[in-house]
Amino acid sequence: MRPTRWRRSTHAIIGVAVLAVVAALVAAAAWLTSSARDAKTARTSPEPHTVAAPPAVVPVPPAPPRRPKRAVRDAGAAGGRPESGRLGGRITDAMTAKELWHQLDDVPLLPASTNKVLTAAAALLTLDREATVTTRVVAGKEAGVVVLVGGGDPTLSAVPPGGQSWYHDAARISDLAGQVRRSGVKPTAVKVDTSAFTGPKTAPGWDPADIDGGDVAPIEPVMLDGGRVQPATPDSTRSHTRLWMPGARWLPHSASTLRR
Structure with missing residues (x-):
């Protein structure tokens, strides 16, 4: 190899080596900066903690008044009205499972309109019965x-x-x-x-x-x-x-x- 070509090749190798070193330094600096930022954030961010609610007694809504006698009376009165048609059913106390009233409960009858039954049930649950x-x-x-x-x-x-x-x-x-x-x-x-x-x-x-x-x-x-x-x-x-x-x-x- 002639000296002129050798010097040119040497200069090219040195230039590539310098670029590689610079790139490595930039990458290292970026990594160090990111690590330092993450460490700072970790130090300044508060640790999450669970907030425990203080113990307390939660009041239970009062139970609605039980009026089984009234239900029996109303059912009996409705059964005696011509506009009620042929009324059949059974009333049972949900608390004691005691049967309070029954009439034609073992006889197959054509049911009333489902929509009317649901509407009446919703009204009884929502409205004041004395209103x-x-x-x-x-x-x-x-x-x-x-x-x-x-x-x-x-x-x-x-x-x-x-x-x-x-x-x-x-x-x-x-x-x-x-x-x-x-x-x-x-x-x-x-x-x-x-x-x-x-x-x-x-x-x-x-x-x-x-x-x-x-x-x-x-x-x-x-x-x-x-x-x-x-x-x-x-x-x-x-x-x-x-x-x-x-x-x-x-x-x-x-x-x-x-x-x-």
């Missing part, structure tokens, strides 16, 4: 005007005193009229307030033909006899609109108009 729905009559803003304020009672009846409604012991619109008369008010007009309910009057999937067939009625805060055209007939055609109109004649005789 009632009130229909009120209040003075209107104009002189001589009274307002019938609906509270959502579908059993309110337009049947005159002594007549038979499909709903057992239902409140009568004639009773309200009598209370207005006894108060000394002489109304010249009656308005109906149906603002208690909002939204659709029928549920999705309801067939309008079922209203004519007597199965359902549009839901309004003021309903008379469940919207039945014939109050004492279970399968009576229901009204599509203004379910309170049949009761107009039982309002005070001095009321000349009934308007919404």
Whole structure:
């Protein structure tokens, strides 16, 4: 090899060696810096610890009052009503497993609507069993005007005193009229307030033909006899609109108009 080529080769080897050393130093510095940062973070980050809740006595909600006698009484009363159909069932005390009431419990019967059973059960679990729905009559803003304020009672009846409604012991619109008369008010007009309910009057999937067939009625805060055209007939055609109109004649005789 000639000296000139040897020197050039030597210079190239030395250059590569220097680059390799520099790269190694950079990599080492980066590793050391990362290790130092991780160590610092580990020293400054607090150790996680479990927070133990102090011991305490958690109050247990009081058990609902047990009223087995009332359940038996209500079941017996319902079984004696024509509108209840053929009633069968059994009532058992859940705490003692003692049978409290039974009637036709071993006879196969066509069950009631599942939706109605679930709705009734939810209402019994949620609502106050002593609560009632009130229909009120209040003075209107104009002189001589009274307002019938609906509270959502579908059993309110337009049947005159002594007549038979499909709903057992239902409140009568004639009773309200009598209370207005006894108060000394002489109304010249009656308005109906149906603002208690909002939204659709029928549920999705309801067939309008079922209203004519007597199965359902549009839901309004003021309903008379469940919207039945014939109050004492279970399968009576229901009204599509203004379910309170049949009761107009039982309002005070001095009321000349009934308007919404």
